[in-house]
Amino acid sequence: MAKTKHVLSPKVSLILFNIFIVAATAAASTTAGTNGFDSQSFKISRPWPFKKLNKPVVLMISCDGFRFGYQFKTDTPNIDLLISRGTEAKHGLISVFPTMTFPNHYSIATGLYPAYHGIIMNKFTDPVTGEVFNKGLQPKWWLGEPLWVTAANQGLKAVTYFWPGSEVPKGSWTCPEGYCPHFNLSIPLEERVDSVLSHFDRPEDEIPDLLMLYFDEPDQSGHNYGPDDPRVTIAVSRVDKMIGRVIKGLKKREIFDEVHVIVLGDHGMVTNCECDEKAIYIDDLADWIKIPSAWIQSYSPVLAISPQWDKNVENQGEKNAEVVAKMNEALSSGKVKNGEFLKVYLKEKLPERLHYSESYRIPPIIGMVGEGLIVRKNRTNAQVCYGDHGYDNQLFSMRTIFVGHGSRFSRGKKVPSFENVQIYNVVAEILGLRPAPNNGSSLFPRSILLPFGATRDLK
Numbered sequence: 001m002a003k004t005k006h007v008l009s010p011k012v013s014l015i016l017f018n019i020f021i022v023a024a025t026a027a028a029s030t031t032a033g034t035n036g037f038d039s040q041s042f043k044i045s046r047p048w049p050f051k052k053l054n055k056p057v058v059l060m061i062s063c064d065g066f067r068f069g070y071q072f073k074t075d076t077p078n079i080d081l082l083i084s085r086g087t088e089a090k091h092g093l094i095s096v097f098p099t100m101t102f103p104n105h106y107s108i109a110t111g112l113y114p115a116y117h118g119i120i121m122n123k124f125t126d127p128v129t130g131e132v133f134n135k136g137l138q139p140k141w142w143l144g145e146p147l148w149v150t151a152a153n154q155g156l157k158a159v160t161y162f163w164p165g166s167e168v169p170k171g172s173w174t175c176p177e178g179y180c181p182h183f184n185l186s187i188p189l190e191e192r193v194d195s196v197l198s199h200f201d202r203p204e205d206e207i208p209d210l211l212m213l214y215f216d217e218p219d220q221s222g223h224n225y226g227p228d229d230p231r232v233t234i235a236v237s238r239v240d241k242m243i244g245r246v247i248k249g250l251k252k253r254e255i256f257d258e259v260h261v262i263v264l265g266d267h268g269m270v271t272n273c274e275c276d277e278k279a280i281y282i283d284d285l286a287d288w289i290k291i292p293s294a295w296i297q298s299y300s301p302v303l304a305i306s307p308q309w310d311k312n313v314e315n316q317g318e319k320n321a322e323v324v325a326k327m328n329e330a331l332s333s334g335k336v337k338n339g340e341f342l343k344v345y346l347k348e349k350l351p352e353r354l355h356y357s358e359s360y361r362i363p364p365i366i367g368m369v370g371e372g373l374i375v376r377k378n379r380t381n382a383q384v385c386y387g388d389h390g391y392d393n394q395l396f397s398m399r400t401i402f403v404g405h406g407s408r409f410s411r412g413k414k415v416p417s418f419e420n421v422q423i424y425n426v427v428a429e430i431l432g433l434r435p436a437p438n439n440g441s442s443l444f445p446r447s448i449l450l451p452f453g454a455t456r457d458l459k
């Protein structure tokens with residue numbers, strides 16, 4: 001992946017600018033005969049965009065499970081303010097497949113599809129070692145180079161607050177105390193916001209360049225009650241108030257127009273029901289093929305099957321293909337309830353757009369489950385509805401929001417939907433970082449950011 005080229009990198013221009021300041025100060029001291037440091041004129045002589053801060057800063061905020069459209073449920077004056085004064089993905093941000101929390105947060109952070117960053121699901125088994133990944137922090141699971149590592153490796157300061165993967169030590173990033181609190185959902189959202197804001201009160205040369213903050217709402221409410229429940233509306237309103245707290249804190253410090261605030265989510269949410277009308281039962285395929293439960297790594301929203309053939313079975317690939325063929329035959333027979341809402345693939349045969357094959361960690365057989373459907377072993381007579389995500393990232397219900405505000409984002413600009421793997425390069429461009437290889441386009445930042453040094457209407 002070609003590196004994004006700055007016309008003038010922020011660092012170089014800052015050096016040039018500092019030389020200018022030194023020269024100006026020297027001139028002032030000779031003419032005025034003072035010590036030459038007049039902070040008033042110093043400030044005025046600084047060119048936009050850096051009035052108060054002396055460098056670009058990015059504050060990224062993830063609102064877990066903020067489905068695109070939630071912002072129309074209720075008044076969201078703070079998100080609306082960022083949208084009207086910033087740049088928005090008009091029809092939402094496209095998640096990566098599977099549209100789950102850990103794969104998506106880590107795609108946002110690394111610019112890589114899950115097959116390349118290794119977090120292929122929230123929970124999975126390594127087929128070679130048999131070890132189970134379940135949101136653990138051992139570095140071996142977490143491939144690629146997330147933004148906080150890129151920043152640390154290149155001498156910038158990062159702060160993470162509960163961002164999935166950020167507690168994993170990697171490169172120059174050690175998850176330093178005071179800059180990387182340990183995940184604890186009991187910490188109120190207010191405290192998270194205030195803690196992140198407090199970093200702006202540090203001495204100038206200690207202010208972080210990159211801050212990444214995580215809110216677990218409105219995901220929790222969406223799962224518990226389903227996206228259409230009024231309690232989700234309350235959660236959306238609460239998240240908006242937290243964004244308001246961020247804005248207020250930045251305004252108080254007179255840096256609201258300078259800090260690049262990016263508000264986004266990881267995926268959407270759709271109503272799910274544990275009931276026959278919305279379920280597909282694996283045991284219903286038994287007349288065609290019996291799938292042992294031990295083969296099934298995950299039922300839904302992604303059906304993942306790792307056949308456990310005897311070691312001496314040859315052509316396991318062909319056997320897997322037979323399983324897929326038999327399953328699809330059953331599902332399309334018209335005799336399996338809701339069979340038309342499940343399609344099974346060898347992972348290599350999944351639609352290219354999903355980029356979900358190039359990892360030994362992805363189970364060999366993947367079933368794409370229809371929107372809002374569930375897959376279960378057999379009937380349970382349950383009757384309960386809730387919310388879930390993880391489905392095909394092409395579904396509108398799996399989309400989330402993206403809005404960027406700050407010096408490099410145009411006011412009131414709408415951009416077409418894009419995949420979240422593009423965000424890594426955008427942040428790297430703003431911070432003047434050399435991006436690690438990733439799946440975003442090196443040209444993308446130009447389509448969404450103002451050129452470096454461009455001026456922007458303030459009031």
Ligand SMILES: *[C@@H]1O[C@H](CO)[C@@H](O)[C@H](O)[C@H]1NC(C)=O
Pocket residue numbers: 184185186187
């Ligand atoms: C999580 O935060 C709560 C509230 O501050 C605290 O009481 C608790 O000890 C913390 N848990 C862990 C594991 O640190």
Ligand SMILES: *[C@@H]1O[C@H](CO)[C@@H](O)[C@H](O)[C@H]1NC(C)=O
Pocket residue numbers: 377378379
């Ligand atoms: C469902 O599966 C469980 C576990 O295999 C079995 O014990 C139970 O009898 C099955 N129920 C039905 C209705 O087939």
Ligand SMILES: *[C@@H]1O[C@H](CO)[C@@H](O)[C@H](O)[C@H]1NC(C)=O
Pocket residue numbers: 001112113116355437438439
């Ligand atoms: C994604 O990026 C990785 C790292 O550069 C690369 O190996 C892989 O081929 C890319 N995949 C796609 C689909 O672009």
Ligand SMILES: [Zn+2]
Pocket residue numbers: 064065100101102219266267
């Ligand atoms: Zn999530």
